[in-house]
Every structure is written in structure tokens, then in C-alpha cells.
Amino acid sequence: MGNASSMLTQYDIEEVQEHCSYLFSQQEIVSLYERFCQLDRSAKGFVAEDEFLSIPEYSTNPLSQRLLRMVDGLNFKEFVSFLSTFSARASLQQKIEFIFKVYDIDGKGKVSFKDLVEVLRDLTGSSMSEKQREQVLTKVLEEAGYTRDSTLSLEDFVTPIQTHTPHKRNTHPQG
Structure with missing residues (x-):
């Protein structure tokens, strides 16, 4: 998956699905990838602290600083894994x-x-x-x-x- 500007392959999608215990459909993974690429403004393949803070809902969260230590520097697979906790399908x-x-x-x-x-x-x-x-x-x-x-x-x-x-x-x- 390397560079965030590259396209997801079917293998990548299935690998991410498996990594997040199938809490997201393939289409959801593709949508999350598009959002990840928007956030990864530097196209380094991970989302930095300042890029997370550009999300209005995130930056206004009273626990945002606490969450930042959990998300700073996540690659796409880790980003999806982090978000899977918020899925309605998460246990x-x-x-x-x-x-x-x-x-x-x-x-x-x-x-x-x-x-x-x-x-x-x-x-x-x-x-x-x-x-x-x-x-x-x-x-x-x-x-x-x-x-x-x-x-x-x-x-x-x-x-x-x-x-x-x-x-x-x-x-x-x-x-």
C-alpha cells in the first residue's frame, strides 16, 4: 500500500478488511481510503497530528489530545483499524x-x-x-x-x- 497517492488493489482492500476483522465492507474501505488520502496532504502514506486536527469533529472533541497520541502517524491499515472501533459492527x-x-x-x-x-x-x-x-x-x-x-x-x-x-x-x- 506504500504511498497514499497510489491506488488500492483488491488484495489491499481484502488485507485491510481482514486486519479490521471485517467490520467494514469493501466499498467502505475504498471510501475510507479516499478520506485518508484527503487527510494525508503530504502524501507520505500516514496521517500526522496536524492533519487529524483539520477534521472539525476531531479538533472540537474534548478528548482530542488524548486521541492524538493514539492516531498520530497511522498508515492506512492502522487508520482503518482505529476507526473500526467506532463501527456499529464493533463488539x-x-x-x-x-x-x-x-x-x-x-x-x-x-x-x-x-x-x-x-x-x-x-x-x-x-x-x-x-x-x-x-x-x-x-x-x-x-x-x-x-x-x-x-x-x-x-x-x-x-x-x-x-x-x-x-x-x-x-x-x-x-x-
Whole structure:
């Protein structure tokens, strides 16, 4: 696939489809390639940070800086893989893993109280004080059975969401 200005072959399309677990049709892959080429203004075969920020919906997202560290320098295959998380066909597990990566600022597989405060700061801006953020997060963690000193793993993100999804049956006995 090399240069972004080259044309996609059928092999390239099938390879990208396989890489993103067939979450996009061949036509969707072609459309994404066209968009990728528009974003890759330098025609280097990857999309740089400033090119991502040219997308209005992306640049106005309060988590855009956090997302940038995940997308800066992606080639086309990686670009499609990144976008596959947003597909309606993506599994709940894939979406949870993506959200976890947004919160896992240092990429070490754990989310700390500090990480949570930073994400909440990004989301709330100046509408909340640092003290309010910490109070809210402390209360939420306590209600979930954690403390400020707890570090959350991917499993800690998965379990509550899977437990509270409508299609799952409540397996806890009624008291």
C-alpha cells in the first residue's frame, strides 16, 4: 500500500478488511481510503497530528489530545483499524478496550486516580474545580468498591459494563 497517492488493489482492500476483522465492507474501505488520502496532504502514506486536527469533529472533541497520541502517524491499515472501533459492527469488548486505552494515559495497562482526574479535566474544562473533580471521582470509585489508591485494569472496565448491559440477565439473587 506504500504511498497514499497510489491506488488500492483488491488484495489491499481484502488485507485491510481482514486486519479490521471485517467490520467494514469493501466499498467502505475504498471510501475510507479516499478520506485518508484527503487527510494525508503530504502524501507520505500516514496521517500526522496536524492533519487529524483539520477534521472539525476531531479538533472540537474534548478528548482530542488524548486521541492524538493514539492516531498520530497511522498508515492506512492502522487508520482503518482505529476507526473500526467506532463501527456499529464493533463488539462491546472492542469499544471497552478502546475506552480503556483513552483512560490509560501512560499505556501501562492500569488506570490510576490521577488518570481519571486528567480525563475528567479534559471533559469538564473550567466548569469544575480540581477539588470538585476529585470529590466526584472519589465518590464514584467508592460506590464501585474502589479507593483513590486503586488502579483499574481492563477487566475492571469490562465487568461493570457487561453486568449492566440490557441483553445480560441479572444473575444476582433477589433479596
